[in-house]
Amino acid sequence: MTPKKVLRWRDPAVVLGRTFVVSDVLHASAPTHVARPAFTASEQLAAHLQQMLVDLTDLHLQGKQAHWNVVGLNFRDLHLALDEVVDAAREFSDTVAERMRAIYVTPDARAATVAEQTSLQPFPATEVNTAETVDLIGAALYAVAGTARRIHDEVDAEDPTTADILHTVLERLEQLAWMIDAENRVANKSQPRQLHR
Template sequence: MYTTSHVNLPQDAREELIDMLNTLLANAIDLHWQVKQAHWNIRGTHFISRHLLFDDVAKHVRKHADTYAERAGALGGYAQGTIRLASNNSQLPEYDLQAVDGDAHVRALVERVARYAASLRDGIQRSGDQNDPITADLLTQTLGETEEDLWFLESHLNGDARPGITPTRGGNRRGRPAEDVSQVST
């Protein structure tokens, strides 16, 4: 523990949460700079929309990093947020420097954002296990924004729709017509 905290959680729970938040901080810092790598190097078809999307995703992740660091501090911890600490503690793979065209950048980011989202889901579970609804709520809100960013990124990958799912007008996810609820009697 770095400082005294009067947050009503046992010290061992706070220590575990601080460790988890520092890992998420490292993931967020790493992801931010990987997204910026793609932002700076994107070329080709859909350049401007991808360039702007990558910048939005980077801004979101940067905001997440600040939130993790502040929550760790509120729990009495020390935020480990330097670039060197982040590179040592991140769970994300190194950015694919062979990514040159737009689709390669999008695929690389989809993989990393999906891993980041998975680490948030794990953090939500661990926060619940430590009876910390504040951290769980913070991570749940962050996950919502992250999964929306993931959806926006995935939407740039043409031809990668899931097999067996055909969109139909008024249908459900499996392509079957939706029930006509106007004919159901109550």
């Protein structure tokens, strides 16, 4: 029995007495892309979603930085709660980026872009005690929720489907902000943090 020859991408192939190059056959049979999307985002919608993506990406990074460097009273509970923040931010950033692609916008969450465009305050590079971590991550959560609230009406006017994504993001981020922020509150003596707009 003779061994079968494995064709490489540029190897000539003989089919019915004619010689072809495999890649030429594949390219010749590929149709021209002619999709006509029903909706493409305006520059304003693209800019709003880019800001949302950047803020969610930074929240994910800050949440991980806090998770690794938090110390002090109630460390373990906060350490685990920060994973919830990280998971939500990562999932929502992916959802927003994929929505951007679906409406023909190119997302940019490279490190330099996030550092330049984020609306969040920087997180310390050192160990941070639990009470300060609660304040910093609570502020970051409310800041990202504030971005979603600020852009919502203009997004909704142009694309209600994308606005529905913002509703989901807001619901979860504000829930997480409440849970994190409550760590530093004293019953009936301290007021909840004002929403950042």
